[in-house]
Amino acid sequence: MATTEGYASRPGGAQAELLAEVNKHEAEHNLELVWAEFRNYQQGIMPAGPGARELTEFFAHVDGKLAADAPGAPKAQASDRDVLNLMTKRARTLHLGTANYCWFTDPSRALCLRLAGTPAADKPLIGMCDSARRPQATHHPCHRPVWAEHAANTRRFLGQLGPARKTEKARLRADHDRALRVLDAIDAASPDTDHQEQHADHT
Ligand code: SF4
Incomplete structure (x- = not known):
């Protein structure tokens, strides 16, 4: 709170700096979560919920890339970069709800936004999510x-x-x-x- 106020009261648009910092932490946290779920997937702990199949397919794709990336293979570095790009891209779509994850890959499927009358918004309204029935929602052991x-x-x-x-x-x-x-x-x-x-x- 004190940090936020400090930033906000400084003239010269320091809020933008704070926002950038917050976004950076959020992005890093989301990337960690995607990796954690990927490791779960590798151990047989699958996602559940309407978006589970899509997420599982994504993890299978990443897994396939990693498997092809045998140590010493000539394309190993490029493939590592590919995997990191894929995971980072996926992490950008992740939004965290108390009871589910939302993978906001296709805004046209965001019922929360349609219900709110803001179909063009660039973020889901996860508080309005009926995650048991929404195609971009997944449930995990957490x-x-x-x-x-x-x-x-x-x-x-x-x-x-x-x-x-x-x-x-x-x-x-x-x-x-x-x-x-x-x-x-x-x-x-x-x-x-x-x-x-x-x-x-x-x-
Ligand atoms: S309805 Fe739920 S799963 Fe669908 S976009 Fe909104 S928050 Fe995400």
Whole structure:
């Protein structure tokens, strides 16, 4: 906060400098996340969610490039650069939500922007994302706790509703079922991970 204020109060457009710094850190962080997910992929921990297939295909493509890049091969350096470019490009499309990743590769598929009436925006409105149904969204083991908590909360609220509250019950039931489906999909995509609370909410 103090740093931000310091930058902002300085005359001469220091905010732009701060913004550039923030963007740089964000870009680096996103690139780290893409590499982390790629390593997960190599260990059989796959992404889940509607955008999972596309992301898996991308990782397979990168993996193929790395495999071709045997030590000592004449094209090794060019191939390394290619891989880094691919990963950096992909990292630029990544937006982080609390419950999902959004790979904003094709703005025309961004329902959040269409719903907000800003289809030409260059960033998604991830707070409006219904990630279980959006083609650019993926779920990963790091999102599991949020979905597990959501499932537990909706279940608790359901238990508190009297029989007359049919509409709310139906809405909460749908919400609860969706959370369970997301959890199941995350677990199925990462079969060797220790899912401590796996199915805890199915009881
Ligand atoms: S609806 Fe969700 S997945 Fe689609 S662009 Fe918006 S934030 Fe990304």
